[in-house]
Amino acid sequence: MKIWDISPPVSERSPVFPGDTAYRQEWAATIAPGCPVNVSSITTTPHVGAHADAPLHYDPQGRAIGEVDLAPYLGPCRVIHAIGKGPLVEWAHIEHAVKDLPPRVLVRTYARMPVDAWDPQLAAYAPATIERLADLGVRLVGIDTASIDPAESKTLDSHQVIRRRDVRVLENLVLDExxxxxxxxxxxxxxxxxxxxxxxxxxLRRP
Structure with a gap:
């Protein structure tokens, strides 16, 4: 079975949204005479690396991530390429690949995803694109950038669509290969x- 790891590496080099908590690891114990193990602590935002947003992230009455149904995060999905198409993934960029969609859609926008640098010009979903995907039964959308909304957005229009349509989201995926x-x-x-x-x-995997 072929497996694609679509998670970026997580370390102190991992970019996070400006003002969010960067990844940091400290050692509480190290192997030495009298100590048989290495033990560390980590401090970081839960939005580091490949991550799933909870409804609580964009809805004050939303559920925490530990309370959501796991089914959307496991099962058939389609990867669609919309590389270098602009600041928003519009329907025209993905309509070539929407016939008989499975319930999960991941969109690749980068030729090469920047795993160790913050990109303020990140591509995001147009809200209307998510609406149309939800109309087709899509339960989870993913993207290879840090957000489904533009980095400078204060209204988070695409996040509000997934809130209203009860769609789940994955961000910071690495779809280069x-x-x-x-x-x-x-x-x-x-x-x-x-x-x-x-x-x-x-x-991702295929038989």
Whole structure:
């Protein structure tokens, strides 16, 4: 079985949204005489690396990530390429690949995803695109940038669409080596019972 790891590496080099909590790791214990193990602590935003936003992230009455149904994060999906098409993924950029859509859609916008640099010009979804995907039964949308909304947005229009349509979202995926087509997605969030997001180890596989 062929597996594509679509998660960026997570380290102190990982970019986070300006003002968010960067990744930091500290060692509480190290292997030495009298200590048989290495033990560390991590401090970071739950939006680091490949991650799943919880409804709580964009809805004050929304559920935390540990409370959401896991089904949207596991199952058939389609990767669609819309590389370098502009600041928003419009319907025209993906309509070549929307026939018989599975319930999960991941869109590639980068020729090469910047895994160690913040991109203020990141591509995002046009809200109307998410509306049309939801109309076709899509339950999860993903993208290879840090947000489904433009970095400077204060209204988060695409996030409000997924709130209203009860769609789940994955961000910061690495789709550089993934051909357009159909796969099985596995990207389960942690059971963080009060968190607004969770890192995921996202993979695609084909028999």
């Amino acid at each position: 993934v051909p357009e087509g159909d796969y099985e997605l596995i990207a389960l969030p942690l059971k963080l019972v009060t968190a607004d997001a969770s890192p995921v180890r996202a993979v």
